[in-house]
Amino acid sequence: MQAFSGAPGRREGPLAEVPPAGLRKIWTWGILIALGGFLFGFDTGVISGALLFIRSDFDLDSFQQGSVVSVLVLGAMVGALTSGRIADRFGRKRALEAEGLVFLVGTVIAVFAPGYGTLLAGRLILGLAVGAASATVPIYLSEIAPKDIRGRLLTLNQLMITVGILVAYLVNLAFSGAGNWRAMIAIGAVPAFVIVVAAVLILPESGTWLLEHGRRRQCRELIASVTGTATADRLIERYERRTREEAERHEPHETGARALAAPRVRPALVVGLALAALQQFAGINTIIYYAPTIIEQTGLTASNAIFYSIAIGVINLLMTIVAIRAIDRAGRRRLMLASLAVMTVTMALLGLSFVADWPSGLSLVFMVLYIAGYAAGLGPVFWTMIGEIFPARAHAAGSGASTAVNWASNFAVSLAFLPIANAIGQGETFWIFGVISLLGLLFVLRYVPETKGREYERIDADLQRRFGRRPPENAAAGG
Template sequence: MRKVVRWAAIIAVGGFLFGFDTGVISGALLFISDEFGLNAAQQGSIVSVLLIGAMVGALSAGRIADRFGRRWTIVGESVLFMIGTLIAVLAPGYWVLLLARVVLGLAVGAASATVPVYLSEISPAEIRGRILTMNQLLITVGIVVSYLVDLGFSGSGSWRSMFAVGVIPAAVLCLGALFVLPESPAWLLTHGRPEQARDIVTRVAGPELTEKLVQRYRERQREQQHTEQKQRPGMRALLAPAVRPALIVGLAMAAIQQFGGINTIIYFAPTIIEQTGLNASNAILYSVFIGVINLVMTVVSIGAVDRFGRRPLLIMSLLGMMITVTLLGLTFIFASNPKLSLVFMVLYIAAFAGGLGPVFWVLVGEIFPPHLRASGSSAATTVNWLSNFVVSQAFLPLANALGQGQTFLIFGVICLVGLLFVTRFVPETKDRNYDQIDDSLRERFTSTHHTGPRPGRAVGSPG
């Protein structure tokens, strides 16, 4: 188990980079705008172009990881992080910095799709939830660190130094992937390298369980040869009737996680706080506080996800988000106590970070067939980034047209829809192998969808 935890800690540095590179711009932009003389549209593009790059990176990552392996894909992503960071640090003007943000977006999106797959495939079932939540934990740590780095360099105004710090975790990830991480046993088995896969699984699960896993894989590989899955690689295979329930759950949860409104708080916290009537002049300091709340509740969820299960955390999280974001909206509409608005904002973040935030990434690594896990994760992550982009672009115009309070009420309705979706269609995946998860998915969709014959499946992870 110690080896799995060590491997997981290294690969989760990809999650840290995800958080760092999405968060560092919040403070850096204050000084970039002054140096380059950016107008409002250019400032917005510096922020949002990373989300566009992330969509492309997430969409491409599954095919690359299936072809070249999880480990070498991660090496490539870490190099991309370093290249993007160096371009940003040396950028002489707006257009080069925009290019740097695109490159960083590609790396962020690819890592967000690859890391959950790898973590799922190396983790025994009994600790899989905790291992997968390490990704979300490191994302939140990355966000907090980026805010602290911004705060540390804010006195000198050195935005280039803010970006430069990102080279360090990127180098750690690259060296770790090259010299410490093994290849995913599921990928090795799928690509005809059973001896290498057996060696890796034996180091985690012992020789007896290893033989059972390899035998199960060979049986499923023979089954797969008789299904259309074998002739329909990558994204097309996700549309097959037998895989469709997992795809629906993955894409729906990706959209719900973002359309519930979380990034309107993360990205626009200073603007929202200013609307309450309190002083928001120190925007970076407010961001640090919000990041810390996000981090603390993510730590809480790590202990809860394998103890209480995925569904209870999702249900409680969405219920809490629905109530708190609705109350937040009402405080704006009825001009209530500004401090009360801040309380509901913090409680909303806590509800998200304690459930929907990390559990989405856990589900992405569990619900898809092992031979389609990279493609499924890529599709869900792409929708997640697309939803992120849509919400972040639409929030301020919508708030200006309808009112900020009314906009938060819309998020409350979306949280309610998400709650209903989870109770009806999302299965419990705690302590279950893929066969059991698939059976539960098919049962939940039986009354509304014809899911077709069970697909052949490869062994995904020890346990």
């Protein structure tokens, strides 16, 4: 239904005129789709508690423990890169269905793993599903979203990621007394099963994908189910008229990865890849990983690291909810700028607190403020932006490439943090993250357009201008 929200594929949206009953249906679809984000969060978070018991059961050394964690990230990179081709060929609905099934297979293998090798294989398969879902969900959400609620609907992805992480921590806590790591991982099968059932029985195919594949009648029925037949006919005609206008301007219509190479798509690709790397290289995961140590230094007991992880998860979740409420009011760009400003300042102060040996309570305050700033802006806005800046023909490929870079950056930062901190000091390492946040702030100021409430033509025209390119004639007025 990207045709509903205003691009060549997200053109002025059929869903700009949706009655309350139709909006309720769209929100139901959105929540079910965003369960893919929940599994993303759950499977990346549950291993933190499970590994405490896996390492003793399987007698794992430090390398093996690290590989159990990192193999999921490697699988996710592959899954994200391949998801675009699958979603373009078979549809968003079928892609999500397949990802749910892969989640189930990976979970079963991990739960019943007799040893390290089988567990590693299960985690790799889970990674493929996590990466594919992390790329598919933003595409799917953006293609069912009316422009007036597009930001909130897309932010469901990040909300469900944070809910998944928090639920993983709670599940870890619930089973930690018995040391039952298999039960911790097994809980992930429940939402995976729900996704498969929802994709088969409830979720519609994306209207954009249907139109792009010549299935006009099915698209009309889909739009009519939330807007009425008269509105559906008018909006499909509007979509088709703009498609003809593109053809008259002789704009190329390659799809998938080839579309990403088109000169007009390169600004969107640069923004998507840069924000993907920035989200990880600004240091969020190292702060979350380091939280138990900082908490311990405040004088509070940190013997139960899982319990304190829950507190961090709650902060992350609450600030994501703040972002959902603000994203369609304040706008994506303003939230991201404010977020990066907070992250820059708090990371500089956090580094200084270590270098100057300030009271550890201040370190905790700076860490919490940093997480709050990230969760209220850069965290959710990245996933929203990659659902809005690409044209329909490059939508799945652009989201997949951006998500793959995000996972690769996650992997690189996780590997590099401890060696760098040991070489130059913890405080100085945090300063590096602060500098990256500042550079990200400058990048957003110069190159990232506002997408709130705008049709794709206007977003693209703004992108072209920011990169010193001339927008297509009449593009700025498009939509």
